[in-house]
Structure formats: C-alpha cells, structure tokens
Amino acid sequence: MTTVPFLDVAATARWVARRGPQAVIARLIDALAADFARWPELDKRARIASHSRDGVIELMPTSDDTTYGFKFVNGHPRNPARGYQTVTAFGVLADVRNGYPTFLAEMTLLTALRTAATSGLAARLLARPDSRTLALLGTGSQSEFQALGMRAALGITRLRAWDTDPGALAKLARNARALGFEVHEASSAADAVTGADVITTCTADKTNATVLTQEMVQALAHPGVHVNAIGGDCPGKTELDPRILAGADVFVEYEPQTRVEGELQQMPEAFGVTELWEVVTGRRPGRRGVGRTPAGAGAPFERGVGERAALDATGVTVFDSVGFAVEDWATLRFVHDDVPADLLRHLDLVAEPDDPKDLFSLVRAADEAGAPDPDAAPGDAAPGDAAPGDAAPAGRADDASARRALDRLMGLAGRDGRDTLLAGTAARRG
Structure with a gap:
C-alpha cells in the first residue's frame, strides 16, 4: 500500500522551531539559488487565479522531468477582520513517472518562509x-x-x-x-x-x-x-x-x-x-x-x-x-528532504486494487465485508445485530475478521484500537 507523507501546521511549526527560523530561511536561500540556476530546465507558467469580490484563490504549478508540484493558496485581505487568516495554503509534490503524490504539506507557514527566502x-x-x-x-x-x-x-x-x-x-x-x-x-x-x-x-x-x-x-x-x-x-x-x-x-x-x-x-x-x-x-x-x-x-x-x-x-x-511557483516547488522539495520522520503523518491517498484495472473491487470488498452504512442513525441496529447484552450472533467473529482485512486493504489498520480508545474516553466522561 502506498501512503503519502503529510506535514501539518503543528508539525511545520515544530520543525521550524527545532531548526531555528533564521537558519531555515538561510538554507532556503541556498535551495532557491540552486533551482533558479537551472531555471531554463523547469516547466513554468503564470498561476491560475480565480478572483472574486472577496479575494483570490490560486493554483501555482511547476515541475522538472522528475518532480511535479503545486500550491493551492488564497489571498483575502478582509479575512483578519472576520477572524480568518489573509493567506492559507497547502502544497503537493508528485512523481512525474507515475503521477502518484509523494508529499503533502501545509504551506501557510512555508509560504512565509519561502517569501522571506x-x-x-x-x-x-x-x-x-x-x-x-x-x-x-x-x-x-x-x-x-x-x-x-x-x-x-x-x-x-x-x-x-x-x-x-x-x-x-x-x-x-x-x-x-x-x-x-x-x-x-x-x-x-x-x-x-x-x-x-x-x-x-x-x-x-x-x-x-x-x-x-x-x-x-x-x-x-x-x-x-x-x-x-x-x-x-x-x-x-x-x-x-x-x-x-x-x-x-x-x-x-x-x-x-x-x-x-x-x-x-x-x-x-x-x-x-x-x-x-x-x-x-x-x-x-x-x-x-x-x-x-x-x-x-x-x-x-x-x-x-x-x-x-x-x-x-x-x-x-x-x-x-x-x-512564483518555482519558489514553492523548491521549498516543498527542501522540506521533504529535511523534515524528520517523527513529525510526519502518512495518509492513504492512492487507491491501489490488486488488479489496476479493477477499481470497483475496492467497493465490492467493502460490501462483502459488511461495511456499516455511514448514514445510519446512531443506535440503529443492522440486520442480524444483537441487542446490548445478547450473545454475539453466529458469524460475527468472521465479520470482524473481514473488517480488519478490509481495513488493512484501505490503509485503516488499527481502527479497532481507536474505537476502544474512544469508548474508554466516553466511559471516563460518563
């Protein structure tokens, strides 16, 4: 299963604090200089902007022959008066060979760092x-x-x-x-x-x-x-x-x-x-x-x-x-290479059935495993479910085993542990 490293806002702040913000900016200056030096090799275009009366939302893409990247960013000058940030952003890197995403990061803090650099x-x-x-x-x-x-x-x-x-x-x-x-x-x-x-x-x-x-x-x-x-x-x-x-x-x-x-x-x-x-x-x-x-x-x-x-x-x-997009792309690549593993989470963003041409198999597997209806009202019993205190119906253990297998397939292994933790938290609150 392919998972994508993800750097969130809190982890970005911890990374900058560990390295020191001025030291990070100084190193980014060098990284930018190296990529500006190969400017003719890069795929460049003006950002794609959607303007409104409130501000602008933009997509900023660029790539070389190995790595593609983009930043999604807004600019809304009246946001602070409404309790929002003027600028928020996130960025993605992808492998040019197969198009798979390879890194996802917040870019509100990173945009401030790259602009300074x-x-x-x-x-x-x-x-x-x-x-x-x-x-x-x-x-x-x-x-x-x-x-x-x-x-x-x-x-x-x-x-x-x-x-x-x-x-x-x-x-x-x-x-x-x-x-x-x-x-x-x-x-x-x-x-x-x-x-x-x-x-x-x-x-x-x-x-x-x-x-x-x-x-x-x-x-x-x-x-x-x-x-x-x-x-x-x-x-x-x-x-x-x-x-x-x-x-x-x-x-x-x-x-x-x-x-x-x-x-x-x-x-x-x-x-x-x-x-x-x-x-x-x-x-x-x-x-x-x-x-x-x-x-x-x-x-x-x-x-x-x-x-x-x-x-x-x-x-x-x-x-x-x-x-410009090259600056964000250079920053994402620099951060991807520098940030320690303990600050990263991993997200299951790539659907990978055993047969690449059978995407529907993931839906079929979920149906066969008896995946619960997310729209069902809390407390509604599924057909065959026992009332609280009743003995587990025959085959329930098999259903649980199938669910765990599906979780592994979908990158959700460990869900039972989270359910147990939540149940324990609810009990303490109750």
Whole structure:
C-alpha cells in the first residue's frame, strides 16, 4: 500500500522551531539559488487565479522531468477582520513517472518562509552588502519572516517599521525585539523610510495604492537603497509610485506574470526588466559590485562569488516580487528532504486494487465485508445485530475478521484500537 507523507501546521511549526527560523530561511536561500540556476530546465507558467469580490484563490504549478508540484493558496485581505487568516495554503509534490503524490504539506507557514527566502536571495544580489537598516511598510503576518530573511542575507540589525494598524505594529515590535532586533516604531511611512538601506513594502489591501513615494526614496532613504516590493501580487494592486520604477533597475521573478500582477502593471509594455534567475546565473548584471552565485544547478550560493567590480552605491534597485511557483516547488522539495520522520503523518491517498484495472473491487470488498452504512442513525441496529447484552450472533467473529482485512486493504489498520480508545474516553466522561 502506498501512503503519502503529510506535514501539518503543528508539525511545520515544530520543525521550524527545532531548526531555528533564521537558519531555515538561510538554507532556503541556498535551495532557491540552486533551482533558479537551472531555471531554463523547469516547466513554468503564470498561476491560475480565480478572483472574486472577496479575494483570490490560486493554483501555482511547476515541475522538472522528475518532480511535479503545486500550491493551492488564497489571498483575502478582509479575512483578519472576520477572524480568518489573509493567506492559507497547502502544497503537493508528485512523481512525474507515475503521477502518484509523494508529499503533502501545509504551506501557510512555508509560504512565509519561502517569501522571506526569495526576498533574501534578491537582496544578496541587489542590495548594498553593507546594508544594516530595514524599513518595513506593513507589519502583518510576513513581517517577522522578512526581518529574519534580511538578517540572514545581509546582516540587518535595525528595523524601522510602520503600519496603519497600531496593534500589528506593536506585535511586530514585540516579536522582533525578542529576536534581537533594534526596533523603531515609526509614526509614518516617511519616518520608517528615513535612513533605510532596504525598504520592504508588504500591505494587504488589494487596491492601487502609493505606499512608497519617489520623494521618500530620493530624500529620506540611504543612497543606493534597495526596494523589496512584495505586496503587489494581483491585478489592480500596487504599492509603489511608478516614478520609483522609472528611475531604478527593476528585477522580477517571471516577467509574464509580473506584467499582470506586480508593480509593472503601472509601466508601459516596453519598460525593461531583468528576471532574477538571469542574475543568479550571471547572464545579466544585478547591482554592480555585488557578487553573484556560480552558474550551475546545485552549486551552493555564496554572496561575493563571481567577478568583482566597483560597487554602485547610489543606484536604486527594485525587486518587484509577486511570488512564483518555482519558489514553492523548491521549498516543498527542501522540506521533504529535511523534515524528520517523527513529525510526519502518512495518509492513504492512492487507491491501489490488486488488479489496476479493477477499481470497483475496492467497493465490492467493502460490501462483502459488511461495511456499516455511514448514514445510519446512531443506535440503529443492522440486520442480524444483537441487542446490548445478547450473545454475539453466529458469524460475527468472521465479520470482524473481514473488517480488519478490509481495513488493512484501505490503509485503516488499527481502527479497532481507536474505537476502544474512544469508548474508554466516553466511559471516563460518563
């Protein structure tokens, strides 16, 4: 019987806590760099999105010649006001040879980790290496992960944060100080940006907004600032003054998707950008004077590797990030290989009759075993069942044996033990 390893939310949190969130993000940066380095080999397409007045639900697939993967994810900005998460997700890996699923995982936490790692990868290539101050415009669910990603990538030690929600800002400040950051709780976006080496914009409202202006970047931020724009991730949602893009070197994940969903919505079709994988492989320059990864799949990422040139300390770089399926696929593969077995459950998701062409045999076997009707009312007696206290009818032991055999066939071995446990619990409660 084929079972599929499953990593749930609680187990994901335990895995991250064991490894350390910054260490996980740092390793994910390397994993992403290795997969970006073989970008031309991968099957890529823009995500499949279903938009509604409340938000969006998306499917994000990609694969190589061995492993297929996808992420199911939503984005509903009004959810927190209703007691729900803005973003939830799960992901699946499958074997390309037979199509069987090989791994299933929650991806709400994993999406936060991979987004931080992608931001970190871009910052290593595009930000000044001496960057130490990060401005966070938006302090929701992503903010702590973004701070850790920038510390892993650049050694960021100071945060200047601002949010329209005072509670979210206080939450970030509390968590970030516990993580060892120096935190300035800014009174405005302009206050947060003042003196920043890196600016991350991460707001939730799905509107065309100007969270960051050209004047803030030119007059308040540190010269040579890197802008990490991760909030614009669907049609009709932007965060940057388009003049920032016009005066900067702009980098994206997958241009066809970013043209529709990212800050590029504001720019003419002829506006030139560079895909990040091209910088990873050295085909195109990033910030002049910042090292690149060695070319080739699987090569470890090291900042500073590659040809040296005089550092461009004044040019503005922008990473217009909307999130791309390759990042989720790389993360799922990394987690699958790294998570310890004691944190995994196994699910019976693959129907495997003895004869691959006789799927109905599973139904027939269940019928022959006398599987109970799940719609029967509690307490209803099946034909031939004895009343409580009566002796077991003839053949009942055979029925139980058949049920156990069916349980083994269907991957439900051990159900009797669970029934006994539940019965014991009910007795204690009674």
